[in-house]
Amino acid sequence: MKLHEYQSKRIFAQYGIPIPRGEIATTPSEARRIAEELGGRVVIKSQVLVGGRGKAGGIKLAKDADEAEGLAGRILGMDIKGLKVETVLVDAAADIRQEIYLGVVIDRAACRPVLMASAEGGVEIEEVARTNPSAIVKTHVDPFLGLRSYQTRDVAIGIGLARCLWKAFHKIAAGLVECFVGSDASLAEINPLVITGDDGLLAVDGKMLIDDNSLFRHPDLAALRDASEGTWAEAEARRFELSYVDMDGEIGCMVNGAGLAMTTMDLIKLSGGAPANFLDIGGGAKSDKVAAALRIILADARVKAVLLNIFGGITRCDEVAAGILEALQQVETNVPMVARLVGTNADEGRSMLADANLLTATTLLEAAQMAVAAAHGAS
Ligand code: GDP
């Protein structure tokens, strides 16, 4: 789950990271009132869940409340990379001397969080990694010891940070690591962390990604979800608790079990096709869930064939077949479908689907080959 900038920064503040004073507004007059309260120059920042808002015109400096109201009026309702701006953050403007990058992610290979910093802040870190990787300084965090001060000192030296800022930098870096771990985040990023004119450090931008699988133990974070996050298919999959990832191919997949879904995608590739998605309906899926899955798959116009691969262990094959038939009543489609059902009540399920003119297969390889042939025949 992605958090908005203002949400991320408020969480950062709970971990002792200094952020600018500011509030969010949904109307220009609200933006004016906030700017009046803050006094002086303010920055109006669109709150949309994409990067590069600055370049897209979604971040503007205003010299006073009048200008803040005018700029908020232009930014609210703006389209940024396909997302409509509903909210702006009005922050006291920072006096920026230098922009640095500070972020925490999981290093899967090292099995622990890694803190990354760069003197080249403000630009996307992926860009720095591509063009000037030596400008990124990293240190791994021991999960039992946390971030030690000698580590942040090494990082501070690595990015050429003035000695007078080391103490404040350690407090921010340690806070960010604690915030990352405490929120079950997969990313916590300050870009830019700015060095202000009066030799302070300030988190001007904030970005957090929270591991969806941890949300059950963070109801406060789960409540922050922007319902418009992601595509319709992703939102629909979340609603029905389906594990779904969109891909570029032409064969829609519906499988029960993540490992089986990966295998199914591999076999589609091996048979000369490409999967349109990863979709795990999970164990024990009932017909409404199956119907939702099929609606999501068929909503993708690139899908030229659907492969249903069900292993009936906890899930009963006749239940899944009933779900497919129910979904087919809701969605009109000419897309050919291949079903491979094995396990509990497989015979019942298979005959229900055969009666409805679906192609059925016994082995997975056979099913994958049939789906690829059907997809290529249809295009
Ligand atoms: P992003 O473009 O979505 O990453 O949004 P950021 O919050 O990082 O803002 C982009 C750029 O706008 C920053 O790198 C700064 O250069 C500039 N900016 C943001 N806030 C302020 C501010 O308060 N004062 C000044 N002078 N510039 C700002």
Ligand code: MN
């Ligand atoms: Mn930024």
